[in-house]
Every structure is written in C-alpha cells, then in structure tokens.
Amino acid sequence: MVRLGDLLSVGESWSGNPLGQNEAGHFPEELVVTAIDDRPHFIINQLANGSYSYDGYLYQLWEILAQQLELRYRIQPLLNGGGYGYLDPNGTWTGLVGELAAGRADVALSWLTYRVDRAAVVHFVDAVPVERDQYAFYVAGGSETSRGLDSDAVAALLRPLDAAVWWTLLTFLLIVSALLHVVVRYSRPGAETRRTVSEMTWGSCLFFSFMTLVGQGWERTPRSLAARLVTLSSWMLGFLMYCSYTATLTSRLTVSDVSRPISSLREFSEQPGWTFAMEPGLGILNDWRSSDDAVERELYWRAVSGEGFVAINLTTDTIHVTTQSHVMTFIAINRLSFVLGNEACKLVPLLDYVPPKTNTYLAISKRHKKLKKALNKLLLKMNQAGTVQRLRNKWVWHGDDFCDSVVVIRRLSHNDLAAVLIIVPLASAVSLCILAVEHLISKFKVAEKLKIRCWGQRLLNCLRQKVYDSDLTSFKWGG
Template sequence: MERRGRLTLLGTEWSAVRRPFVNTSDVPLRVVTIHDPPSIYAQQHRNGSVTYSGYLFQLWQIVADELGLSYRMSAPLSPGYGSLSSNGTWTGVVGDLAYGRADVALTLLNPTPERAAVVDFLDGVPMGSESTTFLVRRDSEAAPSLSLAMFASLLRPLGADVWWTLAAALLALSLVLRLSLRFNSARAEDGRLVRDMGWGSCLLAMTMTVLGQGWDRTPRSLAGRTVTIFGWMMAILIYVNYTANLMSFLTTHTVGRPINSVREFVQQPAWTLAIPAGSQKLNKLRSSRDSFERELYRRSTTGDRFISIYKTEKRRAECGSQAGYRELSFGNLLAFLCLVPLGVALSLIVLALELLISRVRSPKRRRQLRSEV
C-alpha cells in the first residue's frame, strides 16, 4: 500500500516495479479531457486559464510522475465524450483522438465497438469501484412514524386487481401441481413426494416461488415440472416489475401521466430531451430502426427541444410538469399473467399424455414380467 497525498494505492508500490516506459521526448503528451465530475473537474478562470482536479486527474498525475511523462491538458474541439455525427465524423473526446488532435484522453468513457474501431482503450490502472445503496436523512423529523399506511404502501407498486389476480394464480397453479402429483402414474412420480406434497404444501411451494425461495424437492413427472416452470416464470416477472415499480414509488413523486414509450415522448411538444454530449446512446439512436428513436437523434443534432447536459450544466430539463409514478394495473401485466392459464392448460395436457402412456405400457410390462417368471 502506498499513499500519495490524499490517495491510497493498493497493491505493489509502483516505485518497486521496473518502469515499462520512460518518456524521453521533449514534446509533451497532448491530454484531452472534459468537465466530468466527480472524476474530472475543469475550472475555467476569468483570465482564461483552466485548472484541473478530481480523483481521476490525481491518479493521472501519479501515473505521469512514475513514468516520467510530460503533458499538457486541453479541452476537445467539440464538447462531450464522442459520438458519430450524421456525416460519419466523430465528435468530442473520441474525435480529438481519432483525428490526431490528442494523444491521450482522460475521462470515464464507455467502450463500444464503434469507439474501439478508432481509439485504443487502456485498462491497466484500476481507478475506482461503485455500489448502489439507499440514503436517508439523519434528522428524526424526516423519518416517518410507523402506521398502517406505511405498511400498505408496500402493496402500492401493484394495483389491487393485480394482487387479487396473483392470489388466484397461486391457487390455480398449486391446485394443478397437486393434481399432477396425485393422479399421475407411479412410474412418473415418486410416491413419497406425492404423500408429502399435499395441497397445502403445494400452495406453500408456489408462494415460496413468488418470494424467490427454492424448494427442497421438485416433481419428477413432466406435468409437475411444467406447472412448476410456469410458476417460476410468472414469479420472476412479478418480482422484477414489483421491485422496479417499488423503486419508482419510493424515489419519485406521483404523476398523472408517465412516459410509456419513445413515441409518446416524441409526440409531446412541451417535453425536452436532455442527454450527455457524445453519449454512446446517440449512436444507437442514429442507427435505430424505430423512426421515433431516429427523431430523437435528429433533435440532438439540430438542437430542437434538446439540451446537451455538459454544454449547459446549470440548466435543468423537465419532461412534462411532474416526475412520475403510478401503480401497475392488471392491464399492464396482462401479457405475462397469461402465463398462468397457459401453464395450467399445458400441464394438464402433459398429465393426460403421461397417464395414457402409462396405461399403454402397463399391459406390456405385465406380459414381460410373466415371461420372465
């Protein structure tokens, strides 16, 4: 471990390792960067000079000192990380590298196939890690008091009709699971599992599926496994939608009309698109087959109801009058709730086929046993 100012470097000290490169040229490296807090801060002063700070800049200073590099910092010819323009040329940091205006770029730049075709990405120096967490205020006045409404809010990401439909789905799937175990042939299903997995146990197992818990044993028959798989699929989708909507409910304000599609966003004349200049998303919008996504790219090139975040950091874009959240209704989840009747029907069909095959094979098995005797 080595300390450099306020930085702590983990691992072997650089000074103990043979330097792979020493810059002997009198020409300093041209290092291009943008104001990209918290990694890079580019502060321009009234006299026209620019000073740089931030943990990524400090790390670059350490690398340059260890390798004996001289350099000078500059801003790119056009702001942003770098994206392909409509005429096929590169902008931003990537453009300065691709066209020889800079030797090194110092910024957080996501590698994409398009960018990798024109610039080289260096990943030999670890620079940071991140984790996602929730933060709350310390003062007690901001903490809500315990109430029934607080616990009821855990149900609000999904509408009441969704919860009732989910309960009915659990009952239906557990009933079909029990039928597939109870009435299947002894050849297809384990007798001990049939005795242990009563209707209550099947209902508990399906509930555990929705809660993301596993089972100690699973059915052996194809019919039982079919309904189990459909239960898992429904549980995963419910879990994902519930979690995503719960996050929205806890972190945003209620709105009357959220954005449901890119088309709806484009058709609203009062909404403004805000995106980082040179974002890789612009390249995807440019080559998209969706005409509405291509319209968003057109707006980014013409400036029509578009804000480049790194050009105007002090401005704030708003989509509509409020940020949004609403409960997911039965209609929103209808597409994957249809998995339940599909799974029930398919499992019953498989159960019927397994019983039919068992009856066909039973006389043959009895004749085989008699011949052996």
C-alpha cells in the same frame, strides 16, 4: 488532494517504480491531454488570472500514472463542447474522440464506453475499467399513489408469481389430487379404513390439496405409507409456496407507486411539447442514426438539429432541466446525484427495463501503442493494490439506493389491502348465492319426489281399480 504516499504504500509488490527502470521513461515527448468538465471524474476550475486548475477522480488517477511512467504532459481542456464524441452527419468524429482521431490530443481523461466504431479510431486502455455506466431514459415522476380497489389492484394478487408458476401449481394440484385418490382407494387391504376410503373421493382430495396451498390442515389424513408420502409432499409444496407468495405480495404492497406521465418512447414522440435532454457526444447517437426504430432516429435528429433538444452540462443550470415536467432525459442517474443530490430522486425510469451496467475506459491516440501497453500494465498493478478502487470510492458514488438512504417500513393502509380485504365480503356474497341456489334445487327435488310419488300413487290406484273391476266382472260372469 490524495497523497501519493498513501496510495502507493501497498507493500513490496508495487514499489515506486513498478515497471522497472528499463521500461519507465521511454516517453520523453510532451503528451497533450484533453478533457471536458465532467464532474466528479474531471473538474475544471477557471482561476481569476484566466488559467485553469484541475481535480477529480481521473485527474488524480492520471497524476499517479504520469508520475510512475515519468510522462511529461500538458492539459488542454476541451471547452467548446462536443462531449465524449460521436460521428456527426458529415462523418467526422466530434468531442474527445475527435481530438484523438485528428491527432490534436494524445490522451483523453474521460470514461468512454468501448464501441467498435470508436475502437477503429482510438486505442482503449482496456486492461482495467475506470468506471461503469448505466444510461437510461428518465422522466420527472408524479406524486406517490396508493392503490385503490380497481382491476389492477385485484390483478396484483396474482403478480407475486409468474403466470407459468400459477399454471404449474394448478397442474400439480390436479396431479396430487388424482394420485392421492388412487393411492387411498387401491391401497393394500387394511391399510385404510372404510370411512377414509369413502370420504376421500376425488373431489375431497382436490379440496384437501388446495387447503395445503393456503396453509390449512386436513380433517382426515390417510394411514398408508404411500398415501402419507403424497400428503407430505403436498404439504411441503404448499408451505413453500405460501411463504413465497405472502412475502412477495407484502413487499410489493409496501412499495409506493410513482406515476409516470409517459411510459414509452412512442408516447414521447406522440406527445406535443416534450423536450429531449442528454449530454452531448454520447456514442449511442451513432446507433440511433441508423436505427430501424423511427423514434430513435427522431432522437438522433433532435440531438443534431437542436430542435426540441437540450444539451445538458453538469456544471451549468441546464442540468436542472432534467427534473422539470415534459422533459425526457437520457443519462446515468448516479451522475445527477453528484450535482443535484436528492433532487435527482424526482426522476423515475421511463421504461421498466433498465440496461445493465457497462465498463468504460481511458482512451489514447492510435499513435501510442507502447503507451497503451505501459498504461495497461501499470493499471493492472494499481488495481490489484486497490488504488483504483480507493480513488473511485473517494470521488464517485456507486450505490443504487441513494434516494432511500434510510430504510423505512411503511404501514399497509386499507387502500393497499383493498383487493385482499374484499375477499371476505365477496366470498360471503357468493356463498349466500350458492346457498340460495342449493335451497331452490332442494325444493325442486322435493317437489319432483312428491310429484313422482303422486304419480306412483295414482298409477297404483288405477291398477288396483282395474284389478277390482276385473275381479268383479269375473264374479258376475261366473254367477
């Protein structure tokens, strides 16, 4: 149990009565506080005599708030299900939101996501978020797979850089090559040697520019200031891209791929025998009910009808269904770690995109505007003093890598580098083919030269013979 003295001893800026005597104690009526067993935020334990004891992050936070505001209250746990609260097919709010909207409760000790539809029937104590959630779809992943030599592995060589970056690099390569060739050729007289001008053709400049991208030096470098400026910029670009590419490629190769049985909501809908699991009463059900996506409407129908659906509860064995095969779960993964520990690491995101985290707040009945103002004011001071954060850190884990608490550097295997290592034999085979083609072309050129020379010799012989015959005829006629 957190001692109030430890939490409140934060200096003179926040005394034992932060609101002042004129504001505290204005809520004499007994408030009805409702909550669900939502560990670690609110924990409900039934005792042997049938009564209940409570604990958890939000319970201890509420104890401080109630003591500071001198609130009288009784906790009435919601044990018949319903969850956080959504609009059922009859248009009635369920769960905690339903208790507040119907006037059966004054305060809900839960971390509720702010939604416009909920805000129409309850007040959110929105000055300070009490939690952040990140709900997404998860499935049980398969075994870790290492990469082999296939089309995906070869394509992985291009993935460290976006397609737009590759096209930009190609454009810059052509621009630098053309600019280097022009600057070298048309530099002032005497700035470049004749050999440099003759050897640095457009093709040679293109090859030199490519060498900068792979971290190689040039056999010949220009001497003029303008050409050297182009050369230095080319080398700088090549060095930065070379380092970025190799670092990103290595990091991608050292990450193990975990296979997913399905990769989209559409596949989930089309695969027979799959079960959908989620906590009851999530507000997103209101969105799925009127969604334009048929699959999301199907998820709403499953949650309402119970067909092909499991309502999971962190306090029962239903939570273990999330790690079974052929089950798709919609949940915040860090909540599972509190109950399942490392077993929650069996789940992998169904989609590549995981929605960003959103703030969640306490909620109270619409009847208590003054209470909302007082709670907001007190929570702001508690947040500035660090009390809210200390309570949160005590109960709720907030990391993103609980599955990899120890950093391990994995050695790259042959399978990981298959697409890289194949470059050498592939280049050797291509170079041999080019060599054979060059030999054929060379022989063809030699044959053509011999043929032309033979034709030339024959033509010369014919001309000589005609000249000789002409001279002989003239000699005869003259005789």
